Amino acid sequence: MISSRGEIMELLKEYTATQHEWIYQFWMPGIEEWNAERQVAYANGIVLGKLREGDAITRQVLKQGVTDKALYSEISVNLERHIKKIEELEQPDIMQQKELKSYKKQQDELLTYSIDEWIRKNCGWIREYVMGNLLYSEVRVLLYLHYSFDNYDYQRKNPFCSELNELEIEFKGILNKHSQFYKYGIVPIDGERELIPIDPPRIYDRSIDKTFFIKNVPLILLKKIDDMVFEGMVKDFSVRLLNEPGYIGKMECLYLAEALERGKVFDFVNLGDYSISRLYSEQYENCMWVVIDSHNITFEELCDDFETYNNMVVTQVVHLQYEKEVDNAYITHLDHEYVFYTIDEYEVRMSDVSQKGTAKPRMKSFKIDNSRIPFDYRCKVLRKDENGNDLPQEDEQFLCYVLECYFKHKDLLKEYFYKVLK
Numbered sequence: 136m137i138s139s140r141g142e143i144m145e146l147l148k149e150y151t152a153t154q155h156e157w158i159y160q161f162w163m164p165g166i167e168e169w170n171a172e173r174q175v176a177y178a179n180g181i182v183l184g185k186l187r188e189g190d191a192i193t194r195q196v197l198k199q200g201v202t203d204k205a206l207y208s209e210i211s212v213n214l215e216r217h218i219k220k221i222e223e224l225e226q227p228d229i230m231q232q233k234e235l236k237s238y239k240k241q242q243d244e245l246l247t248y249s250i251d252e253w254i255r256k257n258c259g260w261i262r263e264y265v266m267g268n269l270l271y272s273e274v275r276v277l278l279y280l281h282y283s284f285d286n287y288d289y290q291r292k293n294p295f296c297s298e299l300n301e302l303e304i305e306f307k308g309i310l311n312k313h314s315q316f317y318k319y320g321i322v323p324i325d326g327e328r329e330l331i332p333i334d335p336p337r338i339y340d341r342s343i344d345k346t347f348f349i350k351n352v353p354l355i356l357l358k359k360i361d362d363m364v365f366e367g368m369v370k371d372f373s374v375r376l377l378n379e380p381g382y383i384g385k386m387e388c389l390y391l392a393e394a395l396e397r398g399k400v401f402d403f404v405n406l407g408d409y410s411i412s413r414l415y416s417e418q419y420e421n422c423m424w425v426v427i428d429s430h431n432i433t434f435e436e437l438c439d440d441f442e443t444y445n446n447m448v449v450t451q452v453v454h455l456q457y458e459k460e461v462d463n464a465y466i467t468h469l470d471h472e473y474v475f476y477t478i479d480e481y482e483v484r485m486s487d488v489s490q491k492g493t494a495k496p497r498m499k500s501f502k503i504d505n506s507r508i509p510f511d512y513r514c515k516v517l518r519k520d521e522n523g524n525d526l527p528q529e530d531e532q533f534l535c536y537v538l539e540c541y542f543k544h545k546d547l548l549k550e551y552f553y554k555v556l557k
Contacts, residue, residue, distance in 0.1 A: 137201040137276065140209070140283050146192055147287045150181045154288070157181065159382050182281045183264050196280070197273040203250045206275060209282040210253075214242045216289060254278065292377060294351050295444040295473055297498045301378045302347075309342060319499045321373040322347070324364070330372075332357045333389055338374065345381030349374050351500035356540045359514050359533070360503070368512070371504040423547040424488060431456055435474070436542045437485060447494040448481040450474045451541050455534065457510060464510040466534070470502040471541055508533060
């Protein structure tokens with residue numbers, strides 16, 4: 136009897152490998168690895184696809200049975216995750232609102248009914264897909280595999296997950312122990328690795344002829360940095376990648392498995408022109424900290440509605456280094472990272488800038504080094520209204536552009552920079 140996800144972890148990893156193959160065929164049209172029959176088998180997901188193909192390990196696991204507690208746990212986590220994802224959208228569409236209502240109804244029923252009654256009311260779809268060929272005890276396990284794999288896949292791709300095991304296999308012998316990868320978990324864009332700033336963003340490593348997808352850096356920012364690299368302002372640039380095997384070949388086609396950034400409006404605001412000399416250290420209640428010295432500026436966003444990950448509080452930090460030359464200032468280094476605090480550390484950090492987050496090592500999203508970006512450098516901002524329509528372009532100072540790409544509380548940015556300009 137299965138009582139926890141740990142007992143099926145090897146199977147979930149096998150499912151991940153098959154998912155990788157499934158995705159690859161869409162990025163590289165024309166490959167012949169998946170025939171029409173297999174396409175149909177996997178049309179409703181990896182778990183059902185494995186069952187339809189007669190996967191021996193999946194069949195064996197189905198016969199083990201699963202406890203009510205384990206099944207309840209995976210379903211509960213799954214529903215909570217989908218509810219939170221929609222509730223965090225700035226402008227959920229009608230379909231998303233209907234999905235939210237359905238998820239909340241299922242969540243309420245999960246608390247009200249027995250697990251078997253909940254399955255009867257909410258999982259009629261599973262019987263249609265398996266066509267009555269399974270015992271009910273096996274259907275329960277199949278549902279457990281379905282929800283477990285969905286949760287596991289999400290956690291594997293979570294923005295705060297810093298695992299590098301798959302990438303370490305790919306870059307072993309390619310990147311040395313002193314590289315940005317082994318120091319910070321990020322991969323340099325250089326003569327061997329090319330940035331491909333299309334949706335979704337990725338890099339191509341010609342030394343191993345593989346494409347990797349970028350993690351935690353929005354496309355709109357990558358496009359700006361790519362332009363700055365071309366113009367010579369940015370010399371060294373490194374990014375975080377999804378922890379998964381690379382895809383063979385240079386993948387330059389656009390394929391959206393789902394609408395990326397769906398429901399999110401990038402509402403950039405013109406925060407005006409400002410100089411190094413006018414910035415100052417500040418803290419806010421809700422809260423953003425700005426710490427400045429003669430060579431560094433650090434912005435950290437600490438929120439009442441803070442993010443959590445594995446019982447840790449997660450904050451965002453944008454840090455830059457700069458140099459002054461007569462009347463001009465230049466950004467020489469810039470990075471974004473997530474910081475992980477214990478609950479106790481976070482409570483102290485809200486009032487003490489010296490408190491460090493030690494729950495987990497910091498996790499960088501990107502890093503710019505050895506650069507010469509004019510502090511007042513402005514870039515074009517593409518904006519959209521709540522209906523997705525293009526608005527007139529505006530200019531924004533690059534630092535504010537970076538902050539607005541990441542920080543949740545735009546009101547704090549407005550307040551700080553408007554005070555700077557007074």
